[in-house]
Amino acid sequence: MNTAPVSNPFAPTQFERRKFRRANLNKWIMFGFCAVLVIPLIAILVDIFVKAAPVLSLDYLWLNPANKGKEGGLWAPLVGTFYLVIGSLIFVAPVGILAAIYLNEYAKEGILNRVIGIAVTSLAGVPSIVHGLFGLGAFVLVMLPAVNSVIANPNDRATKWQAGLLTASLTVAVMNLPVIIASAREALGGVPQSFREACWNLGATRWQTIRTIVLPNSLSGILTGVILTISRAAGETAPILFTGVTFFKFVADTGWEKVFPYNPGEPFMAMSMHLNIISNQISQMPEGMKYGSAAVLIGLILFVNSFAIILRVWLRGRKRW
């Protein structure tokens, strides 16, 4: 028995130790970058919610803003944002999902497919304010006169549709088109090719396959994309700035008019615009009201987004293929 201490032949050399140390250091630096993102975000959110706490209450959500937003609550802008989201979804959801179906199921590799792909990325990169200019040029200046020439009484200005929910929804819809196309395409791409092939082999046509196999299996993924679109539409300001949003519109405090306050052809109020104006354009605005509306907008977005996150986690647990 040899009990004499033997030096470990696998012990790291000086050089290797230095290498390990450097690798570890770099790992921690990268972790630090993540912390740089996470900690300030949390700090800022906590700061906003703490400063908003004095004004946050159910009344704050339920009452209409009064005295240029210095008093009252956020009901009118909240409802406006809700209708804007619904309006834009009506336009963008079918078109976007069908576009994704085309790109994923029908399009063949080729020049056209390539051009469509570039168009989608370009559309996603167009600045929001340029979307606003487009909405002004296309929907407010061209579409609305056309609509008015059909529906409005030329002698009565009150029957004319103005820039409002309709034009703003259309603008936001165009803006969200690439978002929904990209996420729906990803969801469709997640359905295994063998599913489609099995269905074709049973004699189903392309459209039957899409309807009965592809769409049901990618539904929750598509839904996640729709939810993300909702949260994006709810927060946008620049595209609706010239296409129908207004800082103040009278909204009744009671009755049906409180729930359905806006015609599609009338300017409307929205959360993002409300926050924009009260945070820097009205003097002597109480701090609490500023932080309050910021907190409500952030809360709304996080609430909507949490659905998407939960849906995705649930989806991952449920996937059987």
Place this chain on the structure above:
Amino acid sequence: MHSMAGCAARIDPFHVMPEQVTNKSRRKFNFLDSIEKPTEWFIRLCGWSSIIGIAAIFLFIFKEAAPMLPRLDWLTFFTSPRWIPNPAPGNPASFGALALLAGTFTTTFIALIIAVPVGLGAAVYISEFAKGKVKETLKVVIELLAAIPSIVWGFIGLMVLGPLIKTVFTAAPGSWWGHVMVILHLASAETGAAQGTNLLTGGVILALMSVPVIVSLSEDALRAVPDSFREAALALGANPWETVRRVLFPAARNGLLAACMLGMGRAVGETMAVLLATGHNNRIPAALTDPVRTMTATIAAEMGETVFGDPHYRVLFILGIVLFVITCSINVASDLIIKGVKKANKA
């Protein structure tokens, strides 16, 4: 020959009764099946919607800007910082967008200096080092960063970050900190930042906004590197960091570059955040804490005041065209870069 009588008596297994034929051939009518052709055309049309959209955007903005295109003094537009849309006595109208271009590019530059290292580092950590709960949490946080609307970022810049930066960059006249700031171009006056909303605030806010884009796209690029590359590096004795630096970065180079470019595109096109957080002051910044003004913020702030059809209105649309061209070329370039990678990997 067998007798035909015996043959006819046998039951033919493939023989079908006439009434059965009619029953089989009349398949159950399904409305959704019957509209296959029109649906396919509709789907095709929707597939082209993004091309239609991008063409329409260009067309309608161009249409509004067109009457001004030949009349605009382009030399002034690109070389003069004098942006005077509303002429007053002794102050003739002048559309010089140099300061606006400078504002856009300086804020973007500051944003990228911060966002590229942070974004790439975070992406590498999330994709190569983090595991389990930490990874999921970080991904969710990045997603939340991406979800926060630009107006809220502007609000954060205006109300939270701005005052902080003003405090840090404020000095008593004649103090050493004031001297240092002037020498290093951190502030243009010895007393420090005149206001909290300035180039640095806007840059930091834009960095926070473009980091999620950079992180998620870089992560995709890193994930696209085949595992065999990592295994080969490990087999050669490389530690994780060496794998990242010597193997993953070169392999994912184009994807990472494209991610940074798309982050840049987001920073260039951002509107509401810079409107609130950059101070909105039309001048070429001389120091880090000078207030600036960007093209996007100018459009947002001034479009409401213009009269339909006057030169100011049209020039704002021209600014829109400039922005559109810049962001589109960034996007197309990054798309080509990514596609180049895919081709190279296939070969």
